[in-house]
Amino acid sequence: MHTSNSIQLINVTCPACGLLCDDVLVENKNNKIKVSKNGCAKSITFFEQKLGEITPKIAGKPATLVHAVAQAARILKQAKRPLFAGLSTDVTGFRALFNLAQKTNTTLQHMNATGTQRNLAVLQSTGWQTTTLTEVKNRADVIVCIGTDVVTNNPRFFERIVWLKNNKKSNSMFTDANAREVIYIGEKLNTKAGISPSGRNPSLLACRTSDLPEVTAVLRALVLGKPVKSDKVAGIKTEEIQAVADKLKTAKYAVLAWVAKDLDYPHAELTIQNITETVAILNQTTRAGGLPLGGSDGDTTANYANTWLSGLALNDKQVEHDAILWVNSFSPEKLPANNHLPLIVLGDANTKFKTEPEVFIPIATPGLDYSGTLFRVDSSVVLPLKKCRENKLPTLSEVVSQIEAQLK
């Protein structure tokens, strides 16, 4: 932390997407944050958000923290089967929620459960062979983005991992980064980030999202060496898919990336499985890795922590419930479904409700209002988050432990 007059420069880790870029510089001037280096649209939105309302509310009316906590505890006590949803927080916050859930017969469900479940279904069915960002940066010679442009979810993926400066500051150990082949498969993709520094365009197999199951199945078959009789698949010439298959087979280290959230159609897990099984076939003769990207709102963190704490991953099963505790530390615009059940929100201070919940307790945001810990989307890397500004918001674990104390 460098101080000059009243401006502090802080090197922070950005929790706004699953990449957790830790090279972001922000300045704090009179407790207002401005991203000064290595920002992206998401990180600017995150860090530069104004400090919101810090007063808790009961049914829309200002209340003390003590009263709001008491009311939240009352609701949880009356409920037979509460649901803790949203779950957007860091490790410490999740641990606190998990403990409270143990004491209240509660089901836990993350706001990104639907997308996460697509990946989990594959992991629990066949498993997979994956890689991580530093491996991609140093080894990948062919990168295929399937059903996603990545940058909509992870804006700095190409800047930080793919197109490197080839200098002392940014380079690849085992391959010429700027000679990498980038291939997209899908529709409505922003392929601009895939243009190499020397101006080479990426290739695109254009198909509708709903055709991805078929296109990935054919790619898998061709990589396996199975003949495909038709000349066209979902409007793409089979020979074009064959060309991609050949590139993958001759690559030294092919990376097949997807974002589960973007594969938003029924049984998308089968598309993901086509991708991961293509990787497994490639790994019989050469090297390749799957790369599940995306991630937001602490989804990887909640899922991993729940897994070691309970022995099981979080899931998206719909369960009967009679009250909801919605936890949302990072994205004020994400609101719980309005279903007329008693609702407690422990959320970002900037949250604006259409219908005021029974209880709203604004909480501190990890990585902005207090230090924390978060898992990166590729799951092997866990990074500390830093505090960048001062305020009086309580942390999630503080609020949860106060609620828990009332339940005794």
Added chain:
Amino acid sequence: MITLLKNGKMYDPAHNKNGVVEDIYIRDGCIIAKPSQTEKIAQTFNLTGKVVMAGAIDMHSHIGGGKVNIARMMLPEFQETKGYSEPEAHICTPNCSHNATPSTTDAGFRYIEMGYTAAFEPAILPINARQAHLEMGDTPMIDKGGYAMLGNDDYFLRLLSQKADQKAINDYVAWTLAATQAIGIKVVNPGGISAFKFNQRRLDLDENNSHYQVTPREILKSLSTAVHQLGIAKPLHVHCNNLGAAGNFETTLNTMGASDGIPMHLTHIQFHSYGTEGDKKFSSAAAQISEALNKNKHITADVGQILFGQTVTASGDTMMQHLNAKHASPKKSVIMDVECDAGCGVVPFKYKDKNYVNALQWAIGLEIFLSVEDPWRIFLTTDHPNGAPFTSYPHLIRLLMDKGFRNEAFAKLNLDAQAMSNLTSLNREYSLYEIAVMTRAGAAKLIGLNDRGHLGVGAAADITIYTDQPDREAMFAKPDYVFKDGELVVKDGKVVKVVWGATHTTKPTFDKGVEKDLSEYFEKYHTIQLDNFKISDDEMIEDGRGKLVNHKGKARAN
């Protein structure tokens, strides 16, 4: 407040006590000398006839970190049996699959209920160390610690291939220990995890990693020397090349010579003791391995015993786990390349007593246990969960202590496997004293835990008390009392108080200049900053639940 444990039979090999009846006094978490008459004894436990040992220490058990958590995530079916109620519950055994992927709470509880007061995670990927410590931080009841994996990370391989001097290697090793809050250094398939990323499929001890042009032998020499010179108590923890492959015993024998006499620990040696004799080209080389272990005094080993049932194998050895994935049961697996640091391979496995290879693996482990003469140099592990869940230790102890029980089990094995094993000709039965060496005194000495694993004055009062029973499995499964740091935490095999234990580390000094080059390397090639790689003491003890115990080593001359 003083607690008196009266008239117990002491099995305390660190002080050569083999069943002598004595009293133990505890104050402030430690064992103290007999206090003066004027001091008040707050509580007394009459232990007449009871067996008293220090708390057991598992020196190799995968209890935390990426691999284990992926195993939990991939195998929800393992947890189904946990929820069984009667009548199904009665068939739940210590090697039920839910014990293969326990939650952190379950892991801590099951360990302490068996009288284990510490367990060490043997394969912390440095880049993933924060996760490992988060999980171990959520593991109650026991002390923890871990070994950081080196030898397949590109930073080290670059140093070695550039012929960096030993001091540079030592600084990097010491820096890694501090950054990852570990107590030892491990190498898994030296050079092989890296080689697999360059599409090499096997790597022998004297074969080059195709990119770096360095051999596993050079890696072992370099790392074992660093560990030795830095004065790290725990010898380099070595998972040899060629894990699980028929004929791998020669690699294992040659590996013993790779450090030129500098101490090394060969882990889960059962998986590295296979010959190629017989019709099935898979045989026991336990005799050769045991003979070499008896002869090579600088080598220690843990067994990695397999026991029959469903479990999951989790290893950093992607090269060999990728080969093993075709044997997965249930049929799924995860193979990961991780961060130019190491790898991760998770393959579920079901060991069957009617399967020739599995039956022989079982016998090979026991042959090694019974043929290695010095219990101070061989350790009781199942490489949890790779050979079996750690909850099967009481069963394993009975196999070692009870020849009749062992031979009965042997008689049920695959007949071809029986024909290929000399197990029934091994008449040895481990004594309580030898079990205490293997699971307490020896393990503490190996890791360098000076105040654990024994019952002398000044020791931490981690103490386990058993009823002496002929059925050693029943005896070791359910101690009468377990004390953790002087507090009674288990009574009649059940937890009566929840405590959190400490994390043991060692932090040899190093030239801080090592960070200059590392910092440039991280900026250029990695995807996080060096400062975020390092785990601070504050992170380890956050929320007041975690404790850190740093063990000082003593640097040794070159």
